[in-house]
Amino acid sequence: xxGWGSDACSDAVCISExxxxxxxxxxxxxxxxxAIHRFLxxxxxxxAVDDILSETFVVAFRTRSGYxxxxxxxxxxxxxxAVNVVRHHRRSEGRRLVMVGRVERDAALVHAEGPSxxxxxxxxxxxxxxxxxxxxxxxxxxxxxxxxxxxAGPGLSYEEISRALQIPVGTVxxxxxxxxxxxxELLGVPGQYPDDAPVEGRPIEGxxxx
Amino acid sequence: xxxxxxxLDRYMDSAARPARADLETARRRLDSEIDREIGGQSTGSVTxxxxxxxxxxxxxxxxxxxxxxxxxVLLATAVLVPLAGYRPPTGHRPAATGRPVEVSRTWTLAGxxxxxxxxxxxxxxxxxxxxxxxTEFTCPSVTTCYSAGTNIPSTHENSQGAITVSHxxxxxxxxxxxxxxxxxxxxxxxxxxxxCMAPGVIPGTRTPPAMYTTTDGGDSWTSLPLPGVDEAFxxxxxxxxxxxxxxELDMGQDGRARNKGVSYVTSDGGxxxxxxAVPRGFVPSGSSSxxxxxxxxxxxxxxxxxxxxxDTPAAMIYxxxxxxxxxxxxxxxxxxxxxxxxxxxxxxxxxxEQKDLRNGQMTASGVLVTDDGGRTWKxxxxxxxxxxxxxxxxxxxxxxxxxxxxxxxxxxxxxxSLCQGSCPYVANQGVIMGTVDGGRTWxxxxxxxxPSPTLxxxxxxxxxxxxxxDCLAVATLGLSQSGSNGGLPPVEQDxxxxxxxxxxRTRSSTTG
Numbered sequence: 228x229x230g231w232g233s234d235a236c237s238d239a240v241c242i243s244e245x246x247x248x249x250x251x252x253x254x255x256x257x258x259x260x261x262a263i264h265r266f267l268x269x270x271x272x273x274x275a276v277d278d279i280l281s282e283t284f285v286v287a288f289r290t291r292s293g294y295x296x297x298x299x300x301x302x303x304x305x306x307x308x309a310v311n312v313v314r315h316h317r318r319s320e321g322r323r324l325v326m327v328g329r330v331e332r333d334a335a336l337v338h339a340e341g342p343s344x345x346x347x348x349x350x351x352x353x354x355x356x357x358x359x360x361x362x363x364x365x366x367x368x369x370x371x372x373x374x375x376x377x378x379a380g381p382g383l384s385y386e387e388i389s390r391a392l393q394i395p396v397g398t399v400x401x402x403x404x405x406x407x408x409x410x411x412e413l414l415g416v417p418g419q420y421p422d423d424a425p426v427e428g429r430p431i432e433g434x435x436x437x
Numbered sequence: 438x439x440x441x442x443x444x445l446d447r448y449m450d451s452a453a454r455p456a457r458a459d460l461e462t463a464r465r466r467l468d469s470e471i472d473r474e475i476g477g478q479s480t481g482s483v484t485x486x487x488x489x490x491x492x493x494x495x496x497x498x499x500x501x502x503x504x505x506x507x508x509x510v511l512l513a514t515a516v517l518v519p520l521a522g523y524r525p526p527t528g529h530r531p532a533a534t535g536r537p538v539e540v541s542r543t544w545t546l547a548g549x550x551x552x553x554x555x556x557x558x559x560x561x562x563x564x565x566x567x568x569x570x571x572t573e574f575t576c577p578s579v580t581t582c583y584s585a586g587t588n589i590p591s592t593h594e595n596s597q598g599a600i601t602v603s604h605x606x607x608x609x610x611x612x613x614x615x616x617x618x619x620x621x622x623x624x625x626x627x628x629x630x631x632x633c634m635a636p637g638v639i640p641g642t643r644t645p646p647a648m649y650t651t652t653d654g655g656d657s658w659t660s661l662p663l664p665g666v667d668e669a670f671x672x673x674x675x676x677x678x679x680x681x682x683x684x685e686l687d688m689g690q691d692g693r694a695r696n697k698g699v700s701y702v703t704s705d706g707g708x709x710x711x712x713x714a715v716p717r718g719f720v721p722s723g724s725s726s727x728x729x730x731x732x733x734x735x736x737x738x739x740x741x742x743x744x745x746x747x748d749t750p751a752a753m754i755y756x757x758x759x760x761x762x763x764x765x766x767x768x769x770x771x772x773x774x775x776x777x778x779x780x781x782x783x784x785x786x787x788x789x790e791q792k793d794l795r796n797g798q799m800t801a802s803g804v805l806v807t808d809d810g811g812r813t814w815k816x817x818x819x820x821x822x823x824x825x826x827x828x829x830x831x832x833x834x835x836x837x838x839x840x841x842x843x844x845x846x847x848x849x850x851x852x853x854s855l856c857q858g859s860c861p862y863v864a865n866q867g868v869i870m871g872t873v874d875g876g877r878t879w880x881x882x883x884x885x886x887x888p889s890p891t892l893x894x895x896x897x898x899x900x901x902x903x904x905x906x907d908c909l910a911v912a913t914l915g916l917s918q919s920g921s922n923g924g925l926p927p928v929e930q931d932x933x934x935x936x937x938x939x940x941x942r943t944r945s946s947t948t949g
Contacts, residue, residue, distance in 0.1 A: 249471045256463070256464060256467055260464070264455040266449075266452075269448070277459070283463075356448070357448065360445065380449035407442060414444060416441045
């Protein structure tokens with residue numbers, strides 16, 4: 228399979244071309260697999276990353292005919308698929324207590340013993356800080372976590388997150404704001420951020436922030 | 438000043454860059470997919486996977502190695518029929534195989550655990566899509582069933598704990614209890630058809646867990662605080678309307694699962710609780726892993742926490758005084774991440790042990806059986822709990838329920854997306870396996886035809902046997918090839934399968 232990452236076409240063009248030349252889709256993998264992988268290492272337990280990454284690109288390939296080529300950058304689309312695959316993975320895996328217990332325990336053991344990404348990361352970010360952040364994120368509601376992690380990790384804009392998660396931009400903003408408030412509380416970070424109030428500051432109806 | 442977003446940025450940015458090798462698995466999968474399309478196979482549509490493709494070959498391949506015509510016939514009938522997934526129900530009766538004569542149990546779709554939610558049009562008809570994900574399910578009578586789980590109103594809405602009830606054997610359901618406060622229910626126990634208890638936790642709020650009780654068949658619920666913390670899963674078993682035993686599995690600040698070394702007992706319906714010590718290191722596996730009976734016997738299945746490996750030895754404890762004191766059972770060494778246990782009475786229990794296969798997915802490591810109330814256990818290999826029998830395919834068990842000391846059903850899901858590029862992607866498949874000899878041997882049961890050819894049972898999890906001939910299970914219907922729709926909101930709904938009225942099995946004198 229030639230052409231990995233060596234093509235100058237935009238994502239949209241490559242995807243469009245892949246409809247008649249399927250191997251063109253390899254360019255998309257080459258460009259974005261690393262970013263998706265890094266996102267996933269922060270989103271799911273380590274043993275599941277490879278499989279979810281695989282599934283994300285297989286899903287993307289199979290659904291590429293629905294890609295809106297008005298958007299040259301495919302990252303929001305790919306991250307949106309990744310988020311849904313993660314969600315699906317968790318529904319399958321996590322519905323039983325035993326699964327939850329196992330996952331948590333495995334994660335703890337992997338973290339304690341293996342050369343995990345978090346340990347590598349701890350060279351850059353303190354191990355305590357990593358652990359604190361992992362714990363805080365684990366306690367965040369999914370909808371806030373998705374928005375926060377897409378905003379901070381791959382650095383998607385409000386509009387791109389909106390496309391990725393198929394929610395209005397206003398909802399992205401309010402979830403980001405609320406998610407930050409909740410994260411701040413969980414991390415014990417002091418301070419207020421009056422300037423960060425969402426443009427559409429009206430609370431989301433029915434939303435509950437634990 | 439460093440704020441939470443700076444910290445999150447640093448955390449996300451510090452994720453290790455993957456080595457090229459880390460991406461190879463995904464690349465191979467994609468290559469395979471691309472090659473498959475170039476090869477002219479259709480993709481992208483929600484249609485049944487042709488049986489002549491990878492699914493069939495993946496399932497038949499290991500059969501060749503068996504070298505036994507009888508075994509091939511048996512497994513072909515028991516495995517291929519249910520796992521083909523798209524076949525209509527056949528009422529299939531296995532041919533004579535030399536095994537004790539038995540008639541395959543037939544499962545039918547009893548109803549949808551429906552809640553207001555999505556509606557999708559599938560095959561020209563509208564399906565009510567509950568988006569309720571059932572974590573526990575129990576039927577204290579053949580007509581009354583309770584389902585505890587989470588309700589997901591829509592794709593991006595917060596999930597909420599919910600309990601639904603059916604009074605017609607699972608055919609129709611109504612919401613009985615819905616928590617607006619973020620409560621999650623992970624188990625439900627019913628000493629009588631009208632009296633049930635469900636422990637609920639509200640994660641991350643420093644709110645104590647609560648025991649929700651109904652005494653009127655789910656028409657109303659009251660709650661009382663349970664001892665414990667909000668980060669714990671509460672295992673609860675109530676052998677009588679006023680007597681309950683609770684065990685706490687603490688997820689802890691570090692995310693590590695551990696037993697807090699204590700259980701709680703109430704004899705006044707939850708108004709007062711008394712703590713008792715549980716053997717240190719014992720970690721119960723799940724909500725059904727604690728089972729108590731009138732007379733004081735309780736049995737709990739789990740694992741030992743000791744040891745560096747993820748798979749730790751299976752462990753069992755029992756009590757003869759309603760959980761006031763616990764004793765460790767004598768258990769053969771079987772590696773286990775988790776156990777699924779069912780006790781048909783205070784003496785007879787069967788537990789399936791599971792170990793890690795790869796990538797966090799599991800396979801059976803053995804079967805433990807007791808006939809003395811958990812004091813001693815014997816182990817079976819559980820080799821035929823691998824329905825594909827290739828030692829490569831992951832089968833995560835979710836539930837086991839025994840209708841007699843020798844008759845049990847186990848449920849789970851078969852992962853088929855891990856073919857490492859060697860077969861086309863297919864969705865997970867729900868599995869029901871049964872034993873008629875107390876766990877020595879198992880076979881897969883056929884599942885009913887899904888209501889549409891574009892749907893399949895992607896999992897079967899909670900199972901409950903009410904009588905010797907009446908068992909019910911919660912299965913999840915999902916789009917076949919659901920992975921190909923991962924970019925869209927996943928459409929799944931929980932349904933009830935039952936073998937009631939279809940359990941015409943000739944018992945062998947050598948079983949039971």
